[in-house]
Amino acid sequence: MRIGVISDLHVDLNELEGEPPIEEALAQAAGERRLDGLIVAGDVSNDMNLSLAVLRGLKERCGIPVWFVPGNHDYWSKDNGIRDTWQIYRQYRTFEDCLSERPVQLDNGWVLIGNSGWYDYTMGEPGYTFEEFERMRAMDRTWQDSLYVTWGMSNREIHRYFYERLERELEEHRGKSIAMITHMLGHPYFKVPMPHPQWSYFNAFLGSTEYAELYRRYGVRYGIMGHVHYRKKHTDGGTELICACLGYRKEWRQPSAVEEIRDCLQTIVLE
Numbered sequence: 001m002r003i004g005v006i007s008d009l010h011v012d013l014n015e016l017e018g019e020p021p022i023e024e025a026l027a028q029a030a031g032e033r034r035l036d037g038l039i040v041a042g043d044v045s046n047d048m049n050l051s052l053a054v055l056r057g058l059k060e061r062c063g064i065p066v067w068f069v070p071g072n073h074d075y076w077s078k079d080n081g082i083r084d085t086w087q088i089y090r091q092y093r094t095f096e097d098c099l100s101e102r103p104v105q106l107d108n109g110w111v112l113i114g115n116s117g118w119y120d121y122t123m124g125e126p127g128y129t130f131e132e133f134e135r136m137r138a139m140d141r142t143w144q145d146s147l148y149v150t151w152g153m154s155n156r157e158i159h160r161y162f163y164e165r166l167e168r169e170l171e172e173h174r175g176k177s178i179a180m181i182t183h184m185l186g187h188p189y190f191k192v193p194m195p196h197p198q199w200s201y202f203n204a205f206l207g208s209t210e211y212a213e214l215y216r217r218y219g220v221r222y223g224i225m226g227h228v229h230y231r232k233k234h235t236d237g238g239t240e241l242i243c244a245c246l247g248y249r250k251e252w253r254q255p256s257a258v259e260e261i262r263d264c265l266q267t268i269v270l271e
Contacts, residue, residue: 001036001037001106001108001110001269001271002033002034003035003036003037003268004033004035004038004039004267005038005041005224005242005265005268006038006040006266007071007224007225007227007243007244007246008071008226008227008247009026009045010044010045010046010073010246010247011044012045013046014249016249016257019256019257020257020258022054022246022257025258026058027061028258029258029265030062030265031062032262033267035064035267036064037064037067038062038064038065038067039067039112039179039181039224040058040066040068040069041068041069041071041114041183041224041225041226042068042070042071042072042116042183042226043071043072043183043226043245044071045073045074046073046074046077047076047078047079048075048077048080048088048091048092049077049079051074051092052091052092055068055097059097067099067112067114067181068092068097068098069098069115069116069181069182070089070098071116071183071226071227072145072183072184072227074088075088075089075116075148076144076145076149077148084150085150085151099112099114099115100116101115101165101169105176106270108270109177110177110178110179110270111173111178111179113169113170113173113178113181114180114182115162115165116162116183117162117166117182117184117186117207117208117211118158118159118162118184118207118208119155119159119184119204119208120155120156120159120160120210121156122210123191123203123204123207123208124201124203124204125194125204127200133201133204134154138201138202139197139201141202143202145205155205159210162182163210163211163214166214167214170217170220171218174218175219177221178218178219178220178221179220179221179222179223179224179268179270180214180220180222181224182207182223183226183227184206184208184211184225185206185208185227185228185243186207186211186212186223186225187223187225187234188209190206190207190225190228190234191203191228192228206227206228207225207227211223212236215237215239216236219239221238222239222268223236223239223240223241224241224242224243224244225241225242225243226243226245228243228245229247229248229251231243231245231264233266240268242266242268244264244265246260246261246264
C-alpha cells in the first residue's frame with residue numbers, strides 16, 4: 001500500500017486568491033502519486049468545523065481513506081467559540097478516519113495507531129524551571145494553546161492521558177507492523193536546534209521525549225509527526241521517523257500550493 005504523509009496544512013492561513021484551495025492541491029498531488037491512503041498528522045485549521053469539512057472534502061475528492069489525528073490548532077476552534085476542548089475532541093472522533101482511540105488494522109496486516117500527543121516540557125532546554133514552563137510565556141510571546149485550549153488538566157496530565165492510550169493500543173497490537181502517528185514531536189531530533197533566542201524556551205511545547213521510548217519498546221516501524229514545520233527524516237533503531245509539515249505560506253519555497261505540496265508530501269510503502 002502506498003500511503004501519503006503530510007501535516008500542518010493550515011488551510012485558513014494558506015489560501016491565496018487565484019489558487020485552488022489547499023485541499024484541492026493536496027488531492028491533486030495524492031492522485032498523481034496513486035496513493036491508497038493519506039495520513040494527515042494534524043493542524044488542518046484553527047477551527048473544528050473547517051478542519052472536519054476539509055477532511056471530509058479530501059476523502060471525497062481522493063476516494064481513499066484520510067487518516068487523521070488532531071493538532072493543537074485544530075483544538076483552538078477560534079470561530080465557533082467552543083471552550084471545552086474535550087467537546088472538540090469528541091467531535092473529531094465522529095470523523096470515521098480519526099485515529100484517536102481507534103487503531104486501524106489494514107488488510108495487509110499493518111496497524112495505524114495514533115492520537116494528538118501533547119507536551120510535558122521534556123523537550124525543553126536546560127536553564128528553565130518547571131514554573132517558568134507552566135507560565136507558557138517568555139520574551140513577550142505567549143504560547144497560544146494557553147489562550148485557546150482548555151482540557152481542565154495540566155499539560156503534563158493531558159500528555160499522560162494520550163501517552164497511556166497509545167501505550168495500551170501498542171500493547172494490544174504488539175508484534176505487528178505498526179505506524180504510530182502523533183501531531184506532537186515524538187523524538188528530540190526534531191526540536192529546533194540550539195542556539196536560538198526564542199526556541200530555547202518554546203521547544204518545551206513541541207512534544208515529549210517519552211514517545212521515543214514507545215517506538216523502541218513496541219518496535220514501531222514508522223513514527224509520523226508534525227507541529228514543528230520541519231520536513232525531515234531520521235532513523236532511530238528500527239523506526240523511520242517522518243516529519244512532513246506543509247507549514248505557513250511564508251515558509252514555502254515554491255510559488256504555488258500544488259508545487260509546495262508535491263515537495264512536502266511523503267510516500268511510505270506498507271507491505
